[in-house]
Amino acid sequence: MNDLGATLRAARVAAGLSLDGMSRLTHFSKSTLGHIETGRRVVQGEHVIAYSRVLGLSIETLCGKPFDPLRMAHEWLVRETPVHEHLRSGRRIGSSLVDTLENRVVELRHLDDLVGGRDLFPVVQREFEEVQMLAKEASFSEVNGRRLLVAVGELAQLAGWVASDAGRYPEAQATYLTGVAAAREADDQVLVGQLFSSLAYQMANVGDPADAVLLAQSAVAGASEAAPAVKTLLRERLAWSYARARDKTSALRTLGLVDEEWERRSRNDDEPEWVYWLNRHEIDVMAGRCLIELGQPSAAKPLLLGAIEAYSPDHVREKALYMTWLAESQANAGELDEARLTLEQARTVSGSVQSSRLELRMRQVERLAN
Template identity: 60%
Template sequence: MNELGGRLRAAREAAKVSLSKMAAKTHYSKTYLWQLENNQRVVRPEHVTAYSRALSVAVDALYGPPLDPLRLAHEWLVSDTPVAVHRKAGRRVGASLVHRLESRVIELRHLDDTVGGGDLSPLVQRELSDVAEVVNDGSYTELVGRRLRVVVGELAQLAGWVASDAGAYAQAQHAYLDGVSAAREAGDGALVGQLFSSLAYQLANVGDPADAQLLARSAVTGARRASPVVRTLLLERLAWASARARDREATRRALDEVDVAFERRTDDVPEPERVYWMSRDEIDVMAGRCLIELGDPVAAAPLLTAAIARYDEAHAREVALYRTWLAESYARAGELDAARAALAEAQGGSADVNSARLVRRMGEVELLILHR
């Protein structure tokens, strides 16, 4: 994705079109276009489309490698959803459509690893609206209906997550609560718990931490039968909400329970795909973040450093977010040069990520370092 601006510039220069002429063709200013071409701004699907039309160049040629995640998101946005294809065929809703929708959720979820919420949110919202319409208006068996409602719940969880990443907090809350209704109708208590815990995570970050702690605790309590890794996630969210509420004892207790739950995972107990990303490194990152909130930044730094070193650099947003926490741990420990270096790495490695959450977080840490 770092090369996308350069490909736009190369296409324009190959067509012998100046920035001034390009501005007239696309209605973007010369300065804006220069920033896009030099990766000073995030290149989004609408920018690629504008260049494609102005230069009469195929979108594929501008995106480059076929596995570019932003290109994939753009292709999904301009293609029919599985539900739209099904409507044209006019068939009764059956297991084949549900299977395709279940696979689609997994693909979208993994796309979130590499595409920021600002770019992914419209796509997920469209998918969610389509599937919800099928649930409301379609004809299907009881089993198919239950699976469809789980798909709605999982899409709602993802829609809330990417909307929150994009800074659309009210939209995210609405999606989470709609997902709770669908998951309850499907009888999936673990999914209900994950939806509530996702909302609690948002509240802990941009709302009232006390409310977040109560909601996160309710999610854990209400999902007692959840699998070990799902329970690990719910407890992590409780630990974070408790840390944000400055409840030291509850945070320590939740972190201890996280370790116990994660160690109980076994091949004999299937885990839902939606927690595929949970790992020992993720647990260490959350522990480090909680330690910073509780005033122990020195103990947090080694946990964060080790986890970041093992993380996939293709997941630019997460790596950058974790580096901001490392920067904060250094800043609060008085190591300001190290803090600036960690923050610079976060900024340099995430220039193309369209994430309001990341921008807000980097701004917070930058202010912290400035005032130390």
Template identity: 55%
Template sequence: MSELSDALRAAREAAELSLSRMSQLTHYSKPYLSLIENGKRRPLPEVVTAYEQALGVPIGSNPVRRAHEWLVSDSPAVAQRRSGRRVGESLADALDARVVELRHLDDVVGSTDLLPAVRRELAEAMALVRDGSFTEPVGRRLLTATGELAQLAGWVASDAGKYADAQRLYLSGVDAAREAADDALAAQLFSSLSYQVANVADPHDALLLARSAVRGSRGATPVVRALLLERVAWAGAKTKDRDVTARALDAVDDAYEQRSSGTEEPEWVYWLNRAEIDVMAGRCMIELGAPEKAEPLLSKAIAGYPEDHAREVSLYLSWLAESYARTGALDAAKAALDRARQYAARMPSARTGRRLTAVENLM
């Protein structure tokens, strides 16, 4: 945190901008930015992005290097177990922060580089839960962090094409989430597994899993519910069930519109926004044989997508290419596919490779 705080301050000073001016440019208060630059508050990803956009320069360490540094540095959980002290709230806070950082690294670091780091963090968290001494509230937080790490590990393993490993990781996370009495997280784990099954196995099984996740997510917040319903829509589209898909997509829109600043959403739905919802709707349209409806949704979403999220950009371009190919616009399809290949080369992924091959076979 101190290193990144110093980097933010150094970048601002190099641009000869005062803290007051930076506050104006980023729309964050001057006292808040002062706390961040002095290392007293953790720099959130959106704050770093605001600095980068205001100054026009990249800030912070290379994300791939950060993932590798994870493998050679001790987790707070390791130090805690070595000391033999009772686990307190401060360690739970530290573990939560590491989960968030790893989750955001998944946006910009390929699965080959990230998976070992996530696996290690998960193993250390599981060992802490197994061997540590803590109060019941702290224990629930540790179990929740373990479940979130298992979900992330499963997601990254699936992206790497390790489907059996991913399934085991997802189900181990369900056990932790249930012990923590976190129904929404358990539903997210089952829903993530549903997404994998829809893509590589029997989509009817995926639809059952996705529906079960929705039913089991008692008291889910609006954005969580929207995410779970998206997985129902995708499984429905893969089974070619137009009614199921249409109802699920309508329910996604309804749930997302119910979000509010007064409702605290879990951090793991940070990425779900209107553009992501439109991308899923476009993909469903292609699966159901209506590619002409997909193109405007995909084009708009891709135009505003962060360039450094290369894997997602490549995947979404592959769907745009497919929408063009299926409407006979082969030149546009080839151009979109060429762009998809360029992004895929920056962040290789088994999932992306499979998609590009599928679209190439349509040409």
């Protein structure tokens, strides 16, 4: 562990990043990171994930050996939670517990990059239910109460997303709406927009695209004061809803607005942590997906190829998902041999990740390619 801490420190220094800078980008305190790097604190999987994301290095590069995210998820599930520990000692909660819960939301969110929904669902669901219980039963100051409600809303978004990936669509919808209630009580309209937008994305995929359009439009309108990165994300999902509803004009116009919003970003923006994953490649993937839905597979292929080549090898579910879209673009362009080869490569990349969303995509594209 001392060696791993030293490796993390060397990687950070090589990237020209200070402990202060790393703290701001990971949501771990400077002192925690210092203890990790000097061996005074045991390095956990969530620490390695955070360094990997910020520094743009694979987990295997940092660890020097295979990393098992499923083991990390299991260890998280069997450990006692901060909520249980707190409720043994009293009902009044302070800022330190809220700090811990906020950090756990971030860590779980990044674990979703590596673990499929069926494996991660019980972990996130337990955390969500316990933080909900705390918000109902504990006593706290007005400031900590609002922060706790925001944590409930953010956990609801993550729990809904994971449930959807696990194919548990009714549970996902109910969870998203529970989060909306908490975010509204906290007066966090941007988080309300994120929750409605996430639900609209599910509806566009497995429900009525027309309803998805209305909900996605509401999310964009309600988050009018959000940072450009957030507006980019919400407009992406609106574009997808339009594409699924076969509204070509609105979809293409919204994709143009996505690019405009992304160009408005600056280093001084106050962005919520939950947009950490959004980048130019992710935007290109969504644009490519929309173009496929709109009958323009040849225009989609270069966007998808560039994003897939740049994608982290640790994020196997997303990489495999994006490869299914590439395979669909190839199949729609009449390149059936290439589509079958891409699908086979996607299966190899995905390994044993437990994602109903990925399995559904595989079946859909297989029918096109055969």
